[in-house]
Amino acid sequence: MDYRKIISGLINDPLVTADDIQIAAEGHGDYALPCFKYARELRKAPPAIAAEFASRIPDNDIVERAEVAGGYLNFSLKRETMVRETMREYSDFDGLRKANAGKTVCIDYSSINIAKPFHIGHLMSTAIGGSLYRIYKYLGWKAVGINHLGDWGTQFGKLLAAYNEWGDKTKKLTLGDMLSLYVRFTEESEKDPALAERGRTEFLKIERGDAEAVKTYELFKATTLEEVNKVYDRLGIKFDSYNGEAFYNDKMQPIIDELKAKGLTEVSDGALIVRLDDYGMPPCLIERSDGASLYATRDLAAAQYRADNYKFDKCLYVVATQQNLHFRQLFKVLELMGREWAKAMVHVQFGMVSYEGQPLSTRHGHVVFLSDVIENSVEKARRIIQDKNPDLSDKDGVAEKVGVGAVMFFALGTQRIKDVDFNYDKVLSFEGETAPYLQYTHARCESVIAKGGGRPETFEPSALTDDEAYAVVKMLSAFRDTVSEAAEKYEPSIIARYLIDLAQSYNRFYIANRVVTEDKTLTAARLALTAAVSDVLKEGLKLLLTDAPDRM
DSSP, X not given: OOHHHHHHHHHTOTTOOGGGOEEOOTTSOSEEEEOGGGXXXXXXXXXXXXXXXXXXXXXXXXXXXXXXXXXXXXXXXXXXXXXXXXXXXXXXXXXXHHHHTTOEEEEEOOOOBTTSOOBGGGHHXXXXXXXXXXXXXXXXXXXXXXXXXXXXXXHHHHHHHHHHHHOOTTSOOOHHHHHHHHHHHHHHHHHOHHHHHHHHHHHHHHHTTOHHHHHHHHHHHHHHHHHHHHHHHHHTOOOSBOOOGGGGTTTSHHHHHHHHHTTOOEEETTEEEEOOGGGTOOOEEEEOTTSOBOHHHHHHHHHHHHHHHHOOSEEEEEOOGGGHHHHHHHHHHHHHTTOGGGGGEEEEOOOOXXXXXXXXXXXXXXXXXXXXXXXXXXXXXXXXXXXXXXXXTTXXXXXXXXXXXXXHHHHHSSOTTSOEEEOHHHHTOSSSSSHHHHHHHHHHHHHHHHHTTSOOSOOOGGGGOSHHHHHHHHHHHTHHHHHHHHHXXXXXXXXXXXXXXXXXXXXXXXHHSOSSOSOHHHHHHHHHHHHHHHHHHHHHHHXXXXXXXXXX
């Protein structure tokens, strides 16, 4: 039941919409209407507006009372009605899914670089994009996950030169080998400029289709994907396209020709640019003076390809905040080209990630492989589980879910724009605002349900109107709005925050009340509430790329 819509309808004023109704602060009812925004138009003080709106509300089956508190109008709902409707509808997403049917969202995320390590610095884009992919699908959208591979550029010439000079061709190549070769080339070329020139020459061979050079380049690519796909599988990350930079080599010229034809370009110091001075940005570089293309050229071609092939309603780029200018320029150039769909493109920014207080640097080999982070997290989880519950069956399976979940929740549990530091003790805590805490609460719910004889088919709503139970019901009623808000704001942490609040609310209820009692009516109601919490925790965690074991 959409209580916001019902309340705004009861007020019956064209100024008031369902979006204006908020969840009330604790101790101030269930919902609240801030009346400050209406003061100018109605030429009244907010408290007077709140009082007038309160006087308009007729007797009804939903609102118990409406009370003025300063410039707010607070609403307390009839508890039994809210319990009955919430427990019936908290997981009903059919209406939202029907409304979103036929909509398509493209999500560009992870976007690893071929021949470079899949390190913890890639975690944020991978996790945020993967979560948004699941969230949008959950809400009925068609989601297209795109891994825009960094598979083109002079770095491949450098790696090719290093491989030919120092590589051991008698053994299977690994990502670790490629990283060592790249770091060695960087160090050696700083002492020998001729080596850097050799790197450019080797990349030219790849560009011109030299058979041997291309064969080695394809080896770099295949080796990278073989290793990183193991990590993706472990994290539950899925892509529908791996079209990277190289894919757009033959798709850039029509874009460049159109930019020229529309008079949007000019030559500056031999380079082709689009001036963006009028929009407070430096020029967008389209071609270097030597005719080489750039990221912007390829991203323009990629955007056109996605618009043509996917007919997207939204196109999201989950990329670090440092690339903000690049995407502002990209979207503005597309807008100047007359692409109406440019308005549907969004840069989903996120902050930097460090590891145990240390910054990362691929160039100089200061990296932490994501696979090592996951393995260490799982191993630490295994030791914690062994200590807490040595008789638990399938400890390895549970440790995998806890360890991987801890890593993913770390990336998704904080507002994405913030910088974060990975710390094993914090992410694996069973008492903090972490995945293990949520997983443990879910397992507690399942244990209670098992002890109570299973999930009841029916229950009496009036048995859940006490303060602790009703607080949990109110949290459950917000599940659909929470998932929708996370999609609207491209912010999985909204779901993470909600799940923490739900778990805390349930645990307060659990501590204050016995669930399985001699009173069958009360037991059935409390088991139904426990089952609802368990279901929402499991579904919510799944949207955050985290599995919820039934036992821990």
